[in-house]
Amino acid sequence: MPDTTITPFSETQDAMKIISLIGMEYKLIDINPIVKEYSMYLVPNEKAKGNLRARVRTNILYYYANIENYLVLGSSDKSEYLTGYFTKFGDGASDLAPIISLYKLQVREIAKHLGIPENIISKKSSPHLWKDHEAEKELGIQYEEIDSILYCLFDEKLSIEKTAETTKIDIKIVEKIHQLNIKSEHKRLQPQKSDMK
Amino acid sequence: MQLQDTLSNKEQTLDISKKIKIYLCGVTVYDESHIGHARTIIIFDVLRKYLESKKVEVEFIQNFTDVDDKIINRATTENVSAQEISDKYIKSYFKDFDELNIMRATNYPKATEHIGDIIKFIEKLIDKEIAYVSKNGVYFSVSKFPQYGKLSKKKIDELQSGSRIQIDETKKDPLDFALWKYSGINPTWESPWGKGRPGWHIECSAMSIKYLGENFDIHGGGRDLIFPHHENEIAQSESHTGNQFAKIWMHVGMVTLGGEKMSKSLGNTKSIKYVLENWGPNIIRLFCLSGHYSKVIDYSEEILKENFSKWRQVETCYFELIHANNKNQENISEKIKKIGMKFDKSLENDFNTHLALSSFFELVKETNRLAAEEKLGEENSVIIKKEFQRILKILGLNIPEMSIDEKQKIDELISNREKFRDEKQFVQADKIREKLNEMNIELIDHKEKTIWMKKEKIKSEK
CATH class of the missing domain: 1.10.730.10 (Isoleucyl-tRNA Synthetase; Domain 1)
Incomplete structure (x- = not known):
């Protein structure tokens, strides 16, 4: 589901490559006209429009899941999940999240094991919500560092200071990742409900 | 009810036996609103309050122009997005007008949220060959609307001979006005003719018809909008629908300052905040x-x-x-x-x-x-x-209701003061008087009694 004005064509080619490797059914849908129609009736805002792209994709996924009586698989991994690096009710919405317990670097290892083409494994992670959008550029840190920090904080349950010491990463960066986690707490919770009895 | 209609130049009857639909041209959100805006909006607010007091249902639509050269220029100067400018002044608008006790409109449509409607509107005008695509945008061909000038009482040929050097050579006629302007400066939208943004007049035609239908009761605005804005609105709307647009055109006079027109460019405006x-x-x-x-x-x-x-x-x-x-x-x-x-x-x-x-x-x-x-x-x-x-x-005048507690407290203070005066304890009595003054309580003496009133605090009183 590329937005052809935003998503580089190489991304679509990579997706097609995987599809032909696995031999699965597919639909190629350009979401650009849909997003464009939306923006004809909404106050312009580039960031909100970026998240809208993710949610339009979710709508389409659930549309077909509805028709076929399918469940939707989520693509979030542990690195994205813990930092909140996903769109709430966008790519964050799914029925099953099969790789959510794996850090980004672990996903890459598994991909190697599964024989995924090398260029797909090694390319820069990107949600392409807007032009030239790259995850590491937006976060300002490499996934190697993010994963080490997250592992220390959440698997080893180390303090921020201890994490900085162990990973030898600047404490400010550790602090930043920690903050990303705290600020995105709402994305990982069910909607807060008023008192229901 | 009789209302003077600018278009027919006669008083027209407003049929108040059914729902009344009103469209009022609102503000362009690039700066603080001033007393001139307040006057127009207050007049329409009282009109609405009067009708509603007579149990007439009123649908009241007032737009925000949130895409415009003035907004874009201000955004460029302040190095922020146009959206930030319009957001800021929309917030400011509501702060001012809520405080002025203006009843909120049924809806406040924004141009940027109706680009789809605007594009469809222009497409129909192009289909009817009333609008044409040129190098700089899409234009309304004034010669295709023979009644052009009927609101402002201007004659097309006089307007033409009066117009000086043609600024935009891509127009067929100097009187033609833009429906869509090609532009690369944000905000812009894709359109069938090229990336750009709508002209000023088209939004009011598209939005008023969308919300109120082709032939609604009253279209209002300041007198300064008669030409070209409302003249162009009529041309666009009636060409589009083939029907009469608004039934009554009601225009509110300007507020001058020392006899001079109040305007941003002259720098003599009095802001509502002030x-x-x-x-x-x-x-x-x-x-x-x-x-x-x-x-x-x-x-x-x-x-x-x-x-x-x-x-x-x-x-x-x-x-x-x-x-x-x-x-x-x-x-x-x-x-x-x-x-x-x-x-x-x-x-x-x-x-x-x-x-x-x-x-x-x-x-x-x-x-x-x-x-x-x-x-x-x-x-x-x-x-x-x-x-x-x-x-x-x-x-829409408002004297704040006082709580029973507050009233009792004042009554108590006054009777204490009288007691002190009777006992000739003037220092104490004066202290209470001061306290009452602080509370903006004024005593009114009658022959038989003294009553009090709580006055609104007015800064300019001093």
Whole structure:
């Protein structure tokens, strides 16, 4: 589901490559006209429009899941999940999240094991919500560092200071990742409900 | 109800037996709103309040122009996005106008949220060969609408000979105006003709018809909008639908300053924030309603001072009514009824708020006279209060309700003060007086009693 004005064509080619490797059914849908129609009736805002792209994709996924009586698989991994690096009710919405317990670097290892083409494994992670959008550029840190920090904080349950010491990463960066986690707490919770009895 | 219609140049009857649909051209959100905007919006607010007081349902649409050269220029100067500018001034708009006690419109459509409707509107005009695509955008061909000029009473050939060097050579006729402008500066939208943004006039045609239908009751705005804005709106809308657009065009006169037009470019505007801070909402409303809506009114501190003393009379009247307990009463019910009828008649006759206010002040003066002559009893008070409050509500004037606690506290302070005075403890008595002053409580002495009133704090009083 590329937005052809935003998503580089190489991304679509990579997706097609995987599809032909696995031999699965597919639909190629350009979401650009849909997003464009939306923006004809909404106050312009580039960031909100970026998240809208993710949610339009979710709508389409659930549309077909509805028709076929399918469940939707989520693509979030542990690195994205813990930092909140996903769109709430966008790519964050799914029925099953099969790789959510794996850090980004672990996903890459598994991909190697599964024989995924090398260029797909090694390319820069990107949600392409807007032009030239790259995850590491937006976060300002490499996934190697993010994963080490997250592992220390959440698997080893180390303090921020201890994490900085162990990973030898600047404490400010550790602090930043920690903050990303705290600020995105709402994305990982069910909607807060008023008192229901 | 009769209203002067700019288009037919005659009074037209507004049929109030059914729902009334009104479209008012709102503000371009690139700066603070000023007293000129306030006047137009207050006039329409009172019109609506009057109709609703007569149990007429009103659908009131007022737009925000949130895509415009002025917004983009300001955004460039301040190095922020156009959206940030319009967001900021929309917030500011609501702060000002809520404080002015303006009832919120049924809807406030924004141009940026109706680009799809605007594009469809233009497409139809192109299909009908009334609009054409040129190098710089899409233009409305004025020669295709022979009635052009009917609102502003301008003749097409006079306009043409009057127009100087053609600025945009891609137009077929210098009078043609833009429906869509190609642009690379954000905000922009894709369109069938090229990336760009809508012209100014098209949004009001597209949005008024969307919300109110092709032929709604009243289209309003400031007199300065008659040409070219409303003239162009008629041309676009009637070409699009083939039907009459608004039934009545109601235009509100400008507010001048020392006889000069108030405008951003001259730098002589009085912002609503400024007048609110200095005079408060009631005095501003009285001022804006003081002349016939179609005429110019001149802003000056002296005139606001006059309205300030009028407002004090209204407050006095209110508190006299609250405290009324004279035994000796005049029969006033006929008189009051007549005043109320006169008030309504003034408004029904081309919405003459100037005359309506005279009736209101007749009521106020009559009440204050009765009180001074010790002839204001409870029965009188009930009759007058009903009419007084009805009118107050229509005019959007507001005397804050006081809690029982607050009233009791004031009564207590006053009786303590009297006690101290009786005991000749003047220092203590004066202290209470000071305290009352701080609370903006004024004592009114009558022969038989002293009553109090709580005055609105007005900064310019000092």
